[in-house]
Amino acid sequence: MKIEILRGKEHIGGNIIKITCGETAILLDCGAMLPQIGEKKREDDFDVSSIGRADAVFLSHHHGDHSGLIEQLPKETALYASPETVGFMDHLDLFLGRPLRTGKRAVHGLFDGERVQLGSLSVTPFRAKHSAEGAMMFLVEGEGKRILYTGDFKESDLFVGKLDLLITEGTMLTRDSGPYRDEDDVEAALRRLMRKTPGRIFVLTSSANIGRIRSVVGARNAVCPGGEGVLYRPIRQDVFLKYILENTGHSDLAAPYAFISHRFDAAADQAYDRIAKYYCDMGAAASCRRIAAFPQSVVFIRASMAAMLQGLMEGGMDVSEDVLVFSMWQGFREDPAVRRLMKLFLQGGAKIEYIHSGGHAERETLRAFIENCRPKAVACIHSENAKNIRSIAGDAQVIEESVIEL
Numbered sequence: 001m002k003i004e005i006l007r008g009k010e011h012i013g014g015n016i017i018k019i020t021c022g023e024t025a026i027l028l029d030c031g032a033m034l035p036q037i038g039e040k041k042r043e044d045d046f047d048v049s050s051i052g053r054a055d056a057v058f059l060s061h062h063h064g065d066h067s068g069l070i071e072q073l074p075k076e077t078a079l080y081a082s083p084e085t086v087g088f089m090d091h092l093d094l095f096l097g098r099p100l101r102t103g104k105r106a107v108h109g110l111f112d113g114e115r116v117q118l119g120s121l122s123v124t125p126f127r128a129k130h131s132a133e134g135a136m137m138f139l140v141e142g143e144g145k146r147i148l149y150t151g152d153f154k155e156s157d158l159f160v161g162k163l164d165l166l167i168t169e170g171t172m173l174t175r176d177s178g179p180y181r182d183e184d185d186v187e188a189a190l191r192r193l194m195r196k197t198p199g200r201i202f203v204l205t206s207s208a209n210i211g212r213i214r215s216v217v218g219a220r221n222a223v224c225p226g227g228e229g230v231l232y233r234p235i236r237q238d239v240f241l242k243y244i245l246e247n248t249g250h251s252d253l254a255a256p257y258a259f260i261s262h263r264f265d266a267a268a269d270q271a272y273d274r275i276a277k278y279y280c281d282m283g284a285a286a287s288c289r290r291i292a293a294f295p296q297s298v299v300f301i302r303a304s305m306a307a308m309l310q311g312l313m314e315g316g317m318d319v320s321e322d323v324l325v326f327s328m329w330q331g332f333r334e335d336p337a338v339r340r341l342m343k344l345f346l347q348g349g350a351k352i353e354y355i356h357s358g359g360h361a362e363r364e365t366l367r368a369f370i371e372n373c374r375p376k377a378v379a380c381i382h383s384e385n386a387k388n389i390r391s392i393a394g395d396a397q398v399i400e401e402s403v404i405e406l
């Protein structure tokens with residue numbers, strides 16, 4: 001069996017792994033490079049044709065650094081992914097008005113523990129905890145050899161028996177863990193914040209992080225300052241977030257009214273315009289001025305909404321009793337659009353709180369995971385310094401080569 005880590009050994013994201021066994025070849029992920037903070041988004045110049053023939057691509061999850069290049073694969077390459085992964089990618093593509101990445105090839109659903117046989121290889125997916133719903137790890141078997149690929153994960157006690165090679169992510173090998181361990185910690189902190197804050201709670205987070213959105217929505221039933229009963233804070237979401245939640249099985253998290261964050265043209269034939277018009281026609285959208293009108297709302301925002309928020313503040317929205325919750329990886333603070341947003345809130349007198357727990361295994365969790373898996377060898381991917389895996393690999397042989405023959 002031949003394993004080629006075609007990309008992802010030197011940096012976080014852009015994972016592409018090829019496994020060949022006899023006549024059968026599969027890919028584990030086919031990700032695009034993550035844009036560098038502060039840099040303009042560029043086309044990924046990886047030459048997908050250099051991969052050669054692959055019968056199938058198995059996606060660990062929908063994040064672009066794992067799925068971003070699949071549309072460039074030939075249509076004969078079948079796609080295997082969890083229903084959540086396929087559902088999220090499809091609705092993102094529909095909203096953005098681009099061809100479905102899943103559209104031109106055979107798509108097969110993956111389910112926890114259900115083995116798939118493909119020629120001389122078999123793949124068994126296992127659910128993984130990560131900041132993308134439907135994330136999976138893959139056990140690949142062929143010619144008596146067994147490999148586990150983690151994709152991205154936060155924690156796992158998976159043990160699959162004899163393991164010749166573990167290919168693990170190592171995001172946190174160069175990063176400090178924050179004060180919040182998991183989503184329960186995050187929700188508790190949000191609840192405390194919502195109790196003591198008289199004004200709005202703006203939450204800057206990823207629209208793809210369903211677990212975080214659930215924590216925010218769950219925390220809003222907080223007791224009023226002063227303790228006089230329960231304050232039910234209205235939820236405000238823009239058209240994009242409401243659309244994604246309603247179409248990926250999370251209507252319970254969707255706000256009744258979406259706000260319009262960017263002006264739309266009802267006559268234009270762009271997907272965003274059509275969806276925004278649809279919500280308006282259904283009476284399920286409202287002007288962003290409702291954010292200003294309800295001083296106790298919980299408002300989901302993204303960095304791209306700075307212009308809208310600036311307009312509201314200039315129009316008289318007082319944020320001096322509000323809090324902006326920064327609920328993403330700290331590194332995004334360096335992003336110019338995020339900086340502009342934070343400056344805006346600080347100038348308006350709002351407080352900024354950092355409440356976040358990342359989707360990746362911390363160093364000690366990773367060490368315990370490797371110990372529990374007991375692999376003969378370990379290779380690290382998705383890390384700014386994969387060599388750091390040596391300090392936590394225990395008895396496992398560390399493999400730094402990109403091409404591995406088992």
Ligand SMILES: [Zn+2]
Pocket residue numbers: 012013063065066152382
């Ligand atoms: Zn990733």
Ligand SMILES: [Zn+2]
Pocket residue numbers: 061063130132152
């Ligand atoms: Zn991820």
